[in-house]
Amino acid sequence: MDRITRVQDYPLSERAPERILSARGKPLNALTLEAVLFGEVSIEDLRITPEALRAQADIARLAGRPALADNFERGAELVHVPQDLIMDTYELLRPGRAKTRCELVERARLLRTEYRALRLAEFIEEAAEQYKRRGLVTD
Amino acid sequence: MEKVTPPNRWRRYSDWDDRPLRLDQFARNDPANGFSAFKSPADPAPGFQVENGRIASMDGVLAHEFDMIDAFIAAYHLDPEVAPEAMAMDSSEVARMLVDMNVPREKLVRLAHGMTPAKLADVVSRLNALEIAFAYSKMRPRKTPGNQAHVTNAKDDPLQLAADAAVAAGFGFDELETTMRVARTAWSNALACLVGSCVGDWGTLFQCSSEEAEELKIGMAGFTSYAETVSVYGTERSFIDGDDTPWSKAFLVAAYASRGIKARCTSGGGAELLMGYHEAKSLLYLEARCLCLQRGMGVQGTQNGGIDGAPITASLAGGMREMMAENLLAVWLDLECASGNDARPTESEIRVGAKILPYLIAGSDLICSGFGSILKYDNSFNPSLFNGEEMEDFLILQRDFEADGGITPLPESRALELRTRAVEAISAVLEELDLAVATPQMKASVISASGSLETTTFSTGETASISEKIQQRVTVIDVIRALHKQGFAREAENLLKMVKLRVSGDYLQTSSIVRNGRILSAVNDPNDYAGPGTGYRMSPERSEAVSNIRDVLGRAEVVRAQSMHRRNEGQHISYSSAGEARHGSHPNEVVIGISPAFGLQIYQTTGGIGLSEVLRALIRGVEAGGSSARIVRMYHSADTSFIGLKAAELSGSGIGIGIQAKGTAVIHQKGRMPHNNLELFSNSPITTLEHYEAMGRNAAQWTFGLRPEPVIVPTEGQALGARYHTQVALIHAIETALTVPGQAPEETVVRFLKGAL
Structure with a gap:
């Protein structure tokens, strides 16, 4: 369109x-x-x-x-991201679910490569940095 | 000497103790412990610094010390192009712009996008309650006001949910929200409300408030069209305690968009205080943070203004004003605002009425973010500011102020039709989809029930089992087909239209509702208020619809009511004229002057007593006092005083009684000023036969030169004007129409007929 x-x-x-x-x-x-x-x-x-x-x-x-x-x-x-993956990613973004920054970065990579979700990937990477800065995740 | 104990209390305080108001708790201002509405010493001063093109500090916090909320606001809310200009402006100047009808809304929205939470709070805290309401009216995004209803019940009964959803849609609520007592019934609640909302006209948005993942799944199955349970908080600890972060919530908001579901966030004063992580900040400042966050997330709107924190917010000095200020912040930031007026913050009906009024006259995208369309005990969110019990109070407030509260009176017969059709429709769907069978007894009990205490229906356990089956194998397509197959073609068509909304996503834009089958939002129905004559005005048709409440009185109704008594009175009394009234000579007679319509066009007092009985009581009293009574009909006036005075002038004793058809009566004396009577019964609705008889007796005593103890008609403080004045004015008009200035009084022969009491 x-x-x-x-x-x-x-x-x-x-x-x-x-x-x-x-x-x-x-x-x-x-x-x-x-x-x-x-x-x-x-x-x-x-x-x-x-x-x-x-x-x-x-x-x-x-x-x-x-x-x-x-x-x-x-x-x-x-x-086009399946419902389960959406819910799993939401869950991962909630406090204490991901233990490390890498888990979030890995999810961002998955969304970028499998679903061409470029903005979301960036958004999750940013969350990873902020979570690390505020002590919600380790590296 | 008798010893008198000195009073220990003025008992008025005991009376006050007993009022519902005194069930409310009121909090002492205590900023250190989070109890302050607008301003706390811990609130930061507004501030903003940029270094090398990056935000270096915001509201006194350096960038590297930002918590997640600061960081999100700095990244997504604060517009770096506008911030230097907006932050440099004098807050009082901006406050004045908010209430200046000549400053366009867009200009203010642009400035808000360059302001930090502390700056936004600082500006709105300078407005008094009236100014906040005015600014709200000017700043709210969509021109046409709307409203949202809660539809729930204590049994999670699908039949009742369908019936109540149909009625709520019939009243014109733009959105319906349900939730459950038992989480396992979520899918059944969703299906039932959805089917009910498609009876009648289509276009009512619907949400099923449940656990985040479940709610999204119910939406995916096509059952819901919006969600508003995306809660955000103003402190990082509250956020984490609420099991989320700004990023997780922003992700959820995007997920709703990806499913074509309208979404709004929830926040509101008092939430952080209730959760215990308030950082000693004021409610308004924390809410400003919530709202900047929401705008940054890109959600189209918010539900704020206390919400679950409304009761604690209302307990604070300035709490109600604070909730208004929160709502103003939301719309100033260009968010759709479902403006609270939801959790009931008081047991005082006066505080309820006062709370709603500014919103009613200012208008709001959704005036209540949950008007309880059901009875209080059926509200699974807890009672709302307004509930099923008070529906008509709200409708009449709309009429009183000619203000559009988003709903319309529903004729009783139409409500019954909608309930019947909705219960039949949901029963047909349950049966067609092999989910359950509702018996005729169940259906009948639900259709007529005001609330779930009166129903014989599915048990909550049975409903949970229905719900599980729906979750496993039913989508909205199945529901559409089932409706059609069972003869509910119109409902099937309506339901399809609802679901089709999500294909274009038009209703995802800010402040979207559906009216008359068309999307109205801030995009195509923007608020263009710029002074008197602009912005939202009710059309003549809308105005007529709002004012068309039930049981209004006019002349026809009064005449019809009186004519029902004509026949009865005709069996008890006859009046015949005996020529022009003469001046009497008997020193102890009492002339009773009756008004022009007395017994001829009006047959009962406003107290519901037949006029024949009233006249008999007066005469009985006069005679018991040792006098004789003579009846004279007056034509020169319909006023009690003048009728009474004329009667006194015709009386041989100089004492007369004047009585109007509505029952107002007076004892008068020749030579007095018209309004300086001896005794007066001005409250005819509470005047009894005993009172009239006693008046007759007193009049007689006056003729003997005695000074009788006046008869007092005790009042319990009823608002008799409210109860009777419409009728009184209409009756009096009938009386005055019969008066002929200058026409002489007529001697009247009264005969009490067989069958008289």
């Missing part, structure tokens, strides 16, 4: 529905009750895509909310 350049395109579902595709490539207007009843729409089709999140990030930035946009972009990187 092209980047959004006008805040007037928001809400995308009303102003630019053709730009929204489900995870399996279905346009928004194909997600009908009939399609659900005929088994043509699965729960997968009702999930957000990285593209939609990046479009929302564009809108947030155009509306003057860069921090919100950054969060949407971190979210976009997590869309």
